[in-house]
Amino acid sequence: MQVLITGGAGFVGARLARTLLALDALAGRRLDRLVLTDQFPAPDDLRADPRVEVRVGPLLDQCEALQREAFDGVFHLASAVSGECELDFDLGMRSNLDSTRALLEALRARVAQGAAPTRVVFSSSIAVFGPDPAVPLPVVCADDTLPAPQTSYGTQKLICEHLIADYTRKGFVDGRAARLMTVTVRPGRPNGAASSFFSGIIREPLAGEEAILPVSTDVAHPVSSPQRTVEGLIAVFEASREAFGGRTALNLPALNVTVQQMLDALEAVAGPKVRSRVRPQRDERIAGIVANWPRATSGARAARLGLAPERSFEDIIRQYIDDCRRTAPQALRGLE
């Protein structure tokens, strides 16, 4: 099995790579080779694995050469993020739309050469959903809720969903688009994304640092842990076309939580002192952006694939603490 992960050095991509390497299999076949492309070099542990090949540079520049490589599967995660795409429209169009199209064209060229359609999992996003004056956002965004993106990032993700559906219909690829929830708890530093606080209000207090909460505690949002997200991507890859059910995108499972529930979970897992390091300080800009996001999603199609959300936000915090214990114990220096 030859597998390509675009965005393979990113947070989700690297975790997916580690999971696949540990399983040493995908869709019942042995993992022979795992190619990670990214603008940044992949972490050392991945580079050290003999099955891994790392390529660094813009995906767009690598696609033509991909016509000459036989991959059995592609996880297409590479993407400019929401904030970047709002600041630099051309960057988003190039990184998200043009790169996806170039990747699909490379895979289509393989089919023209006689290969079977390559299985492709595309990471779309709940950013496809949003309120339009003509189409209010429902209380819960389901698989078949009408997308009305309120960002260029969400627009580009939605366009790629439809490109992948049509390339699949034409037999150019065997594509599946899965919408990722907000992944939390992300390690590392705040990244300036409007959603950054969904990780920050857990991560910083556990590290003994103050975290700013820029929105009201009654903000609700669909989240998922890194591991459930990776498991969802693999399940979507491994599903038969019949089980995937159609060519439209599906929502990965979400734990729909309020910020209050997140903070209560932090106190339950880590104690009141850690919880007290979250300081409310409203940021109207961030609160305004967040007000346009889905407050909850459902994932009926994902459930039929056997995927479920975490049972509680406590579980998500515990997963983060376990990860840190293994790889970055200093991130828990606020924990007594």
Place this chain on the structure above:
Amino acid sequence: MQVLITGGAGFVGARLARTLLALDALAGRRLDRLVLTDQFPAPDDLRADPRVEVRVGPLLDQCEALQREAFDGVFHLASAVSGECELDFDLGMRSNLDSTRALLEALRARVAQGAAPTRVVFSSSIAVFGPDPAVPLPVVCADDTLPAPQTSYGTQKLICEHLIADYTRKGFVDGRAARLMTVTVRPGRPNGAASSFFSGIIREPLAGEEAILPVSTDVAHPVSSPQRTVEGLIAVFEASREAFGGRTALNLPALNVTVQQMLDALEAVAGPKVRSRVRPQRDERIAGIVANWPRATSGARAARLGLAPERSFEDIIRQYIDDCRRTAPQALRGLE
């Protein structure tokens, strides 16, 4: 007022041009100049009008020059049609997606030079709707029905809807996407499109010729006359943003008819002898395509703009007969 119509030599485009020239106004301003771009030369009557400038060639090749022209409004109708896009995927991507993007980029460049966002009406299509295994087609497709295109043409139209919405959100254009119904009765010859019979079963009998009906008479479909379609495009152009209501696409009004109702109307307007020239001869290929099309649409947003469908299919046939009497009386040689 300087207005551009892409696809300005086509059936709908030329009729829109004639209507605007007759009104000599758009959105309360005098029509000073009307530029028609198309792959084919515009009809002689349009070329003869001193306000008209005709440009012939692919839209994609003309877009860069458009950056240096100040248009107050654009009707973007140019498009490869459904059948072409299925046969030649690259043609559809280039003619529909790349050309629209190049047009939007040209208009965005004007804004970067300090101009106000250009008002753009984009002709989308009911081809955005279709049944997906995960999302059955509703009985009536409303403005906010989830699109699930079953053709590359429908996919490209849907992608352009979302590009226009995002370019509008960013202030690069003032864009409005309106979904056209199947326009009937089209003059001329059968064009090989699967929908061709929706005009053929009226047009050919009126011309004294036999018409093949390739589907069952209980097939239902949303249709509109050429003139109502043109009036809809103008109303969408003239609407305030508030009246247009959001950035998502709207359905133009449809008369939802069955083929049986169309044939009954033909008999009512033109008599049983004309009606008898329609010969049922099932074509499984066409019947299969048509089975994936919406059987009916609703247009609540269009209704709020004051737009209504024709009251009956008889009215649509009478409009066609009136048109022919003025411009092509030989097309009525089957009428006694």
